[in-house]
């Protein structure tokens with residue numbers, strides 16, 4: 001659907017309207033009694049969620065390009081069907097796939113809109129495309145359900161429509177806005193060992209202490225379904241991330257400016273990602289589905 005059709009079919013006066021950036025990306029502009037949000041069709045990518053009375057919860061780089069086919073830096077990129085670098089080149093006839101897969105750089109289809117009390121439900125779908133087929137993925141379907149209100153729920157369902165198992169990784173690669181990452185801590189991962197991507201993928205024992213940030217951080221915590229809490233004393237809030245059917249959590253801060261970030265913006269961001277990757281990659285039987293969910297709530301402290 002083009003912009004006009006989206007507005008004809010789905011707009012809700014005062015609640016939901018669709019707009020287009022000068023660069024050609026279509027987005028949903030959401031204003032409910034409880035929250036504001038922005039969701040791009042490219043990647044079904046939520047870039048802003050701001051419950052009433054709160055500062056923005058999600059980080060979005062001021063320098064991100066918002067160009068067709070280019071990943072957006074911030075918000076919640078959906079990684080599928082692999083996480084980070086494509087590690088299995090032979091599966092794709094030697095062609096390297098894009099970082100974090102193709103789902104975040106494809107246009108999704110908006111399939112469902114409904115208001116339920118103060119919550120807005122949006123469902124996006126993605127099926128095979130020329131790009132996915134070129135990378136060896138031709139028999140899957142994705143549905144992404146967002147429930148936007150005082151809390152945010154993100155549910156990603158993968159269906160395997162093939163006659164052979166579908167092996168994939170997935171992530172709701174959530175960038176949180178924090179006032180100063182030096183002052184922030186994360187609880188929930190104390191008892192869990194991790195792969196340290198900043199130290200040659202070293203298997204690192206559990207710290208048994210809350211997580212604070214003093215340098216580049218890129219950690220893959222496997223076999224954990226734990227709820228995590230981001231404690232941001234300067235913002236006077238705790239952000240709680242509860243997961244369903246996710247056994248990996250990734251924590252990321254580059255500790256330097258990335259090419260599509262403004263200088264020093266890394267101070268203001270922290271990724272705590274709801275993931276199934278590495279040892280927790282999913283093998284999905286034919287004619288079955290897998291649903292991973294993240295539920296985010298905010299409490300003032």
Ligand SMILES: O=P(O)(O)OC[C@H]1O[C@@H](O)[C@H](O)[C@@H](O)[C@@H]1O
Pocket residue numbers: 071084099100173197218219250252271273
């Ligand atoms: O630059 P990208 O492709 O968006 O990836 C950002 C980061 O995403 C993290 O989740 C990965 O663990 C990092 O290794 C990676 O650098």
